[in-house]
Amino acid sequence: MALNHSIERGSPDEGSTSDRETQLIGRVALYAFLVNVGLAGMKAALAFFSNSLAVTAGAIDSGTDAVASLVLFAGVKLSTRKSASFPLGLYKIENLLSVFVAISIFFAGYEIARRILQESLVPPEISLDILLLLLAGTVVTYLFGLYALRVGRRTGSPTLIAEGKHRQVDVLSSVVVLAAVLPPFLGWDFEVRGVSIDQVAAGVVLLFIARAGWELLSDGMRVLLDASADFKTLTDVREILLGHPLVTEVRSLTGRNAGRFRFLQASVAVRTDNLEAAHRISGELETAIRDKIPHVERAMIYCEPEPRVNVRIAVPLADREGTVSRHFGEAPYFGIVTLRTSDGEIQARDLVENPHSQVGTGKGLRVAERLVELKVDKVYVTEDISHKGPGYVFGNAGVEVGMTASERLDEITDEIASRRRWLRTDLHRK
Structure with a gap:
């Protein structure tokens, strides 16, 4: 018999943290589109007036970014919608569009490579205005990249993380472009074996673009192909x-990402075969996972009873x-005895000090x-604690209390061992 429990994230109408994050991601995606449109327009104008291959490469890069950002913005709006055809939502649209960004980066790289291989006949003409505008565009790109990365990591959005990483690449490529246009601005015009500094700078930008594109493509494809959740997340869930x-073993654990x-x-194996208790355990585990693991859309916990070998x-x-203590909380020690359920034979004796006495x-x-953490099955006391704090703790944890x-x-262990039927039946029904 396996008992399961599943809880999903609330609906958008509930105004949950995830929904607020989705709205924030949408705003940042819109800002990204506006920034990229502005940068693309500015760089295109500067490329036209300067005739610089490096500036042209930057303009192509920003132009593809603008198109990609528009699609990303639409994707964020669509990703949280559910329907009969897609009951789990369209969260993977974010990862799909991250792959689209990667492809657009590769397209930009192809255009730059094609221009590099063409013979440059007209040297670039760089004025102070062009230099200052390129510098301003670099600063804007840097600041927006930091903002997108911060929001993306806080919300776990692959879309914004992709946007932020792309902006980082743009900053590096913008610095290379600035380094390329500075010599012509100063009147220095030189080539190395027929290759101008403008072409060299465009080639360096191409390397940045290829690296960023590969990282985004590989990360996005892992999610689209349902690769496992990261090791740290699964380790944290296992510890929870x-x-x-009442959990004795984690028999299987799988996880995947969809968007953020x-x-x-x-x-899991549990020390009960009671339906109500198993359902409660599943709910407690799911709640603990949601409290400690961010952005959990669905957690399904299957509880399987474990055959009781020892108590x-x-x-x-x-x-x-x-000597049995007459005071539960003040007892300096606790004796913990492990008995085999089949015949009542003692398997282990442990003496545990009470650090809270x-x-x-x-x-x-x-x-x-503390005794619950040690996973005891039954506690024997000389005083009634059923309506006190310890009694409620034991009750919630499924630990039986006996007088x-x-x-x-x-004397207690001998009496228990003589009542083997309790070991085999009553305790199993907890």
Whole structure:
């Protein structure tokens, strides 16, 4: 029997954090389009008046960026919509459009390479106005790139991360263009084996473009082909699952990204076969994952009961010799005994010190939480704690609490071992 629980992100009407992030991403994508249109227009005019191959390369780059940014803006608007045909949403549109950006970068690189191989007959004419406008465009590109990257990393949007990385490349290429137009502005005109500095600069820009395009293409294709979520995310999710007191094993864990959202699925072994308890455990695990892992769109947790081989019994002790303590929270030690369910034979004995015995307030609650972390199945006490903090902690964690009048730990374990039916049945129904 496998019990599962699945919770999805709220609908856009709920005004959730993810929806606010989507609106922010849309605004930044629109800003990117406007910036790229402005830069493309300016560089095209400067290329026309300067006759510089390096400036022309920059204009081609900005022109393709403007087209790509327009499509990206439309993609962000469409990516969160759901329909009967696409019940999981269109989040991968962001990754698809990141691939489109990469292709547009390669197209720009092709155009630049084609111009480099052509013979340059007319040397560039660079004025102070052209130099200053190119410098201003570089500064604008740099500042907007920082802004897009910051928003992209905060929201996890591959679209804005792609935009920010592309702007970084543009800054480097803009610096190269500035270095190329400076000598003609100063009246220096020289070639190396028939290759002008203008052509060399355009070639360097081409290298920047090729590298950026490959990074965006490979990252986008990984998501489109449903590559696994990154190792850190899966490791963090595994730690969350194993941190639950009733989870004994993570049997499978998979995850994938779609846009900036994550889809996770796990199968865990739990120490219960109670339907209500399993459903509650799944909900608790999903909530913990959403609290600690950003941008989780869907988490599906399958709970499978684990055959009980051993049970762990905890008893508060007054000393190391096994004398039962009459005070739960103030007990200096806890004896933890592991019994085999088939015949009641003792498998292990552990003596655990109580680090909270001298705490002023809340000691019982802290001790209960510690025993839950140690994954005990039943706690024997001499006082009724069912309506106190420790009792509620044990109840929520599925730990059974029993009363005892015995004065020695050995007496309790002998009594339990003699009642093998409780080990095999009652505890299994928790």
